[in-house]
Amino acid sequence: MADWIEIGVVNDIPKLGSRVVEGPDGDIAIFRNSKDEIFALKDECPHMQGPLSQGIVHDKTVTCPLHNWKIELDTGTAKAPDEGCTGKYAIKVESDKIFISL
């Protein structure tokens, strides 16, 4: 079963914002949307590896800061007509604490 690693609490991440976790295989972007849902994606846009953590978060989407590709937070998939997918990580929140599984 997956190992859950605690990475912080919900309020460490700004609403509609993101923070970076430095993982063993590169940066992971942790997002929080307006409904306080937490998502984790590899911090690389499938287009040209732009850091998604630096993008603008809206609904369940982040817009990449480099060329405005829109990536779905829950799947890592680029929204049409763009095509591509970035890695996603399992996340769970228990009594305000955020855990990630690599």
Place this chain on the structure above:
Amino acid sequence: MKEKLVLIGNGMAGMRTIEELLKLDDEMYDITVFGAEPYGNYNRILLSPVLAGEKTIEDIMLNDVEWYKENDITLHTNKTIVNVDRKKQIVIADDGSEEPYDRLLLATGSNPFVIPVPGHDLPGVISFRDIHDVDLMLEASKKHKHAVVIGGGLLGLEAANGLMLQGMNVTVVHLGDVLMERQMDAVAGSMLKKSLEERGLHFLMEHATESIVGDDCVKGVKFSNGVEIAADLVVMAVGIKPNVELAERIGLHCERGVVVNDTLQTYDPKIYSVGECVQHRGEAYGLVAPLFEQAKVAANHLVKMGIGIYEGSVTSTKLKVTGIDLFSAGDFIGDDSTEDIVMQDAQRGVYKKVVIKDNKIHGAVMFGDTVDGAWYFQLLRDQTDVSDFRDSLMLGQAHLGDSGHGGHSAAEAMTDDMEVCGCNGVTKGCITKEITAKGLFTLDDVRSHTKASASCGSCTGLVEQIIAFTLGGDYSASEQVKPMCKCTDLTHEQAQKAVKTQKLTSALGAMKALDWRTEDGCHVCRPALNYYALVNWPAEAFDDPRSRYINERAHANIQKDGTYSVVPRIWGGITNPKELRAIADIADKYDVPTVKMTGGQRIDLLGVKKDDLPKMWKDLNGAGMVSGHAYGKSLRTVKTCVGKEWCRFGTQNSTAMGIQLEKLTWGSWMPHKFKIAVSGCPRNCAEATIKDFGVVAVDSGWELHVGGNGGIKVRATDLLCKVNTEEEVVEYCQAFIQLYREEAYYLDRTAPWIERVGLSYVKDRIVENDSLRKELSDRFVESQKYSQTDPWAERASGAVEKNEFIPLKKIG
């Protein structure tokens, strides 16, 4: 139970309405579609290229039968609706089947007009309207030699061209003396005729058809002047008329077409109607662009949102005949109240005429070189006052300085492998292929699918031409009033006004107050609203970091590898050994890989890791330097020449003026980046005449220039005025910036803003009106009280947005 929506007419207008409706709400209706033809929905406007052998039927399918299944839509092909029981709300098909409806959408299109001369019903006489007609023509072209096309309009010429390419000997018969007289004036019409004759078409002008000769099939055509010519195939292309047969039978109010109101509702409130069968405010349209505008509004009302209004369309025309470039829009003939500007070069085969009324474009017709057609059309639809640039109007918008597409200006002359978009490496062939394959109609469609013109935008005109050419007259030019983004129907202008009048002081608050469709907006509207709040309410607004692009949130420029660049402010471009030493030491300390001089006389430290930013800023602050805002929609730099202090030609102290202007204006948020330059004499070494605000010193004072741009599209400034004193330079500069800040739309540079509102408008407010200028300048000074805090110092101290620069955790 879902409500039932029935569509009669499986064509482009009806199906576009369904598509728009599904976008808004795909749960609301059970949808049933009846079509008389045996196909899914195809792109009727591409029938000409099919006839010409340039495309196949499969190429032009918009919604194939599978699509209906995937979207849970019941499609009945080959079924004509013969009656509607409006009381019982039931439609009845020719096979007797019935279907109940709650809402009915009527999109029966139009019928070709057939001249009722003797012989019009002979085999071999056809019209040019659907796939069946194209099949008949293709078949005939294989067996027969002589084709006669009756009607020298858009459709007739396209049919004639197609048949000629299929190897037939084609004669076009026209009643009038000018081809395409609804789209061309006499000069353009004769140029068109000449050019088509050179390709091998024959013309009989001013010939009235008397009869079609033949016993059991077509043998020839006879005219009223006694002339008779041989024909194996006759194509009637003299026009179309709205198909109101069903509507009249069921008692809907019809005139020329089915009469609808501004919501596309017929006289029966349960029945809507769109497309070529419709008559709206007295007009019936036969082009796709207006139909799509109607579709959008009808869909909006069908899902009961009830906010769209269709106010009619202005249309433009292009001919889909490969190698012929023509364009027309509006009233290009004119009358006593209009003025013509004409440019003609018979040698090059170029003719342009623009008709002006009350300083606004009333119509335009062009032949041979239509690169500026889209621009004239825009000016026409926006009713822009052209008096400020009337002298260069005929030279077009693209007459100087566009970069990025190899100097191509005529899409028609380009081969498929030529690059159109130099940013994203998109060729002409790629664009035309996607337009056909994916059924694209608008510039936005093409941008999102191909990325052509989606980056710097310098090739937009070229891309529009390619779309227009591929789709002919049916190209949907970008909407006249465009919503800010998909989250709202409000335009920038409306949102800006609402923020001001309703005192909306934050982006999220504004979205709530203005009924945004999405909860959080998007990367387009949030930064715009955040800006509108800041500029209107400098003291009260909440500057939301989550509604800022990363560069403005992190106060540094993000680079392609995720590192940042740091540009300290160097006032007026004047520095000293101490500052330079400090910058050098800091670059060493943080291992800055690249140090570069910018175009604006600053030093760029590239490749800085995000978590080093606050530390580096602290060191720069320590050496007396602050943020250079090279990352912001704000004042970038004030570039100067050395001026009279050193230069033997200098007339004024340009460096001191530059430093003064920079100290006054730094930190101010603007709709887009803003550059100033001050030159000490008319030699203009600081290149002030390609800046947003340029000051050129002369012996007797200062010239003030505005709206320049040295980027994608080089635009020299317009002279605003000349002033005598330094105090005036400052006041005019501040007033100009404030007018731009308050009135330009977010992400408008000064150049397009001035082109939109007109230089006279700016002059009226800044030059002619002393009190208004003073008020603007004062408002700018007031707003600067809230923006001239060094963002680097705030963040270096850890007091603001601390988490932005620190990783949440390191694991593994």
